[in-house]
Amino acid sequence: MADAPRYLLRPAALADLTGLERLAGASAIGISSLPADREALRERIIRSQHSFADGDEPDAHYLFVLEDRQQAGALVGTAGIAARAGAGDRFYSYRNEFTVHASPALGARNRIHTLHLCHDLTGATVLTGFHIDPAHEAGPGAQLLSRGRLLFIASFPERFTDRIVSEHPGLADESGACPFWDAVGRRFFHLDYPAAERLASGQGRAFLAELLPQSPIYVPLLDEATQWALGQLHPVAERPFSILLDEGFDADTWLNVFDGGPTMEARLPMLKTARRLRSVGVLPPAPRATRGGHATHLAAGRRLQHWRATLLELDATAPAVALRDDEAALLGLSVGDSLCVAALDGPDGV
Amino acid sequence: MADAPRYLLRPAALADLTGLERLAGASAIGISSLPADREALRERIIRSQHSFADGDEPDAHYLFVLEDRQQAGALVGTAGIAARAGAGDRFYSYRNEFTVHASPALGARNRIHTLHLCHDLTGATVLTGFHIDPAHEAGPGAQLLSRGRLLFIASFPERFTDRIVSEHPGLADESGACPFWDAVGRRFFHLDYPAAERLASGQGRAFLAELLPQSPIYVPLLDEATQWALGQLHPVAERPFSILLDEGFDADTWLNVFDGGPTMEARLPMLKTARRLRSVGVLPPAPRATRGGHATHLAAGRRLQHWRATLLELDATAPAVALRDDEAALLGLSVGDSLCVAALDGPDGV
Amino acid sequence: MRWTVRPVQAADVPVLSAWLPASADTTLPEPGTAAAWLLAEGADGACGPSACLRVRGPIGLRRPRHWYHVGCVVHAAPELQLFHRQHTLLLGNDHTGASELAAGAHHPALDAAAQALAWRALLMAAREHLQATRALQGGMVIAELPGLRDDQGRSPFWQGLGRHFHAGDPDAVLQRLGGDGRAQLAALMPRQVVYASFLSPAAQAAMAQAAPSARLWMDTLADAGFRYSHHIDIVDGGPVFETHLDSWCARR
């Protein structure tokens, strides 16, 4: 018989405040990072609870936490979903753009790279604030935390858009200095990057982005270090980035306007988790052989109330699955309910 | 026993000149139309023959013709593939872009539509000049003519790019007057649309597009009829457009810079024909029952020399297929060769 | 008729308000600052307050001011015998820091000859004020002239451009919000270069055209060496005239 599921992904509750505070304190700097102060975190949790209860608010924001059942349910990760980028206001990005300037008489053809301030991603659904305890970063918990959100979106599509985006922190050093900000934003704000981040979380990002130049930024005019930093990922974010790359996200088109980090984008139906998603029935407990046809699956119930997700070893094609009592209890399911599942890849997934 | 295949898609040869001339004469006006004059057509055929022989030229252009075997091989359609949009020069499009202008004090939030002159599609592979005899437009011949090109691209990917685009004519009346041209291009050229088309085919499109304004066109400043015409399809092109829409092409992002018609774009691996593509072995002749599991398939050999495509009724999953002698001869295949096939949809496909 | 010019005083404001547009600023400038509000009245009490002119010190430094710069772009292809000049409009704050002569107004009964002399007297007095406060002023002096309006008081320039970006009445906005109204309207206008040829012919024709009622004031400015600066107002397309303060002061 297989072990009990180790990880559980579920909506954040007020009882998670202390655990979230600890994760926020340890989290990397970045525009999408969790607020480190307790009151702001409490507000996030309450907003998330409202969002689960009523998904129609333009600023709906769902906050999830990852429990390690082998550590008595200790919080080891958190991640979120914002239903609409910009939350009713504009959502700014830089789009990479390439234009050819040519002079036949000079035999010159130059492909000029510009950054174009745009609202392209306004209104898309955003995967936000992925933070995981480093001890769990390489394992299946990270998969559940990241892809579980896609399972949630695919299960409740009326609350989200077809277009999913995800911002990832750009390069910055230990002190929070960010080469992209220093070369671009700072020319317009005379603020260092941490100060700009504080402003953005207070006044709103659109307010700040509104002050950026409306004409394209000519990349050849930036110093080489900054050119190199465009779209580069902060090393701390490699794990969540690579999971989404594997899902099928594109990372080449948009940049974060503040730190120049890559903003990924995809259409939900093209993503691995959405394509593999299927619905299976819950059968009474019975032995599940772990033979060749089995694989690790994301699995969650289909009801929004008490939504829970975990990883299960399941037959990759069977229309129904026998859940052990502990598994059914963990997911809040009974025999006859149905279950959304999506297979992870073998070696990477487990 | 099933009928012999009716349609054959193959590279154009000089012997097709008269047939092509007839098709070109009957073809609709449009930036991608075939030249109506015999010499220009002859050059097109020769260029296509060079491209089949050596696909490395930046201006490689493959010209295909569709034969109706029930009319003694009469030419009933033609279509092409340009390996690289812009053929080594810039390829211009207008990209639809939306920006929000807001004034909190005035309670105003306006979503402003602009057209942004861009080189986004430069270098992509282009599906060109689709023309079919109206008598065959609604039938499977049109499917073979349009999707057969995707089968060709997917079979020889080293000659093409992953990104496929297709231009479709915009609105224009009988005399060739085009509302989009009159509202945009004409302000910069003082030429009517047919004259601009002649220029574009002589001097090159990039030459002409270079003279268009470099700043975005503010759509609210265009008259209502032109705003309405943006991205609208000329009625004559509905069939090829709908086939590509069904394949999975996106038609909302780019416009033709001259006539405002929709320019479709897709990633090859996402297209229906590419996703359904599989390779099967050729077996000796044997009865092929037409039972439930069978479907109409695009089918072509895997060799570039003497490439031929047709439609066959095949088992949708079998790893090998028994070809009748006439079918094998038509496709130039022998037992033991392999065959690329991709299923069409049922009712629409046959 | 001879005119004397003096600063506007609190007692003059009710009289002046009757001539001025409803949205005009009627506050008295603080003495000793770069700003002034000047009033022309008949010398020797021949007639009462008849025309006024405001001087503003460096503008746009607390609240940005916006204008369109009117540029020129050529599209040329000798092979096609194509040579095509187009006007362009680009929103910007080019005159930021200039001093301004603003909101001239006169008694409705003042005839043209008297008006011309009054403007001249006010302009000389403004120059004296600018010279006396030179250290507080900008290098350039500008004067915005009201643009063309049709019989219903609508601006053809706004009808051809602004209206497509804000459906509301711009005059009502200016009346309600004053100078900030113009900045709010600017936030809704095109941010990139606009080719004037996309505007209606009436709007193109109205670009940089002053209202007939401003003709005498414009002539007075031109006589003093002010010239069209290739900038226009974002609402009515009226021209902005400019001169270099020091050159102007150096003129006899």
Add this chain to the structure above:
Amino acid sequence: MRWTVRPVQAADVPVLSAWLPASADTTLPEPGTAAAWLLAEGADGACGPSACLRVRGPIGLRRPRHWYHVGCVVHAAPELQLFHRQHTLLLGNDHTGASELAAGAHHPALDAAAQALAWRALLMAAREHLQATRALQGGMVIAELPGLRDDQGRSPFWQGLGRHFHAGDPDAVLQRLGGDGRAQLAALMPRQVVYASFLSPAAQAAMAQAAPSARLWMDTLADAGFRYSHHIDIVDGGPVFETHLDSWCARR
């Protein structure tokens, strides 16, 4: 020292070529056209040809001419106490149709005092020519001044902007292609508004700065009422001065 001014003749060209830059146009204008090429020499044969100046009729009408317009944009957020003025550069053809005073050059041995007088004499003669051919001329007259160069003859403005869009030597292009070279370089430069703050400090400082060698000529122009037009050369960032032809002619 007194100067007389006369049109350049074929016999003068070898002498003048020695002073002029290698890329300068040395063709003689056809008589009776808007163009002229004027030469100052000492009165009464006191000294030979000493300085020259070209007058060009309306420019940019056959081959487009390009300049950067130097504009100003304000980014303001009172909530942040943020008020930030920036210069912007926008490529355009704004001076199309103006007449031009171009390619002034002088004998290397001419001292400053003599030069100043020679420029003044040439400028007066140019004005006479423009007046005499008024119907053929534009409404504006411009004069481009050479921009700053470093010890190696490199332009800091080009180093900070143009170089990032064309790796080759712009002076070699101008020498090889003449006026068309500037248009070819323009085709490679940014087409949208560029914020000057993205340029190196040296390039920003060089914007609209004339070379020290052009100082006397610039002063002569300023004395005659020419002013910086907020346009600069696309290669070296030298300022373009302008005046209204009719105002200039009306000056005593």
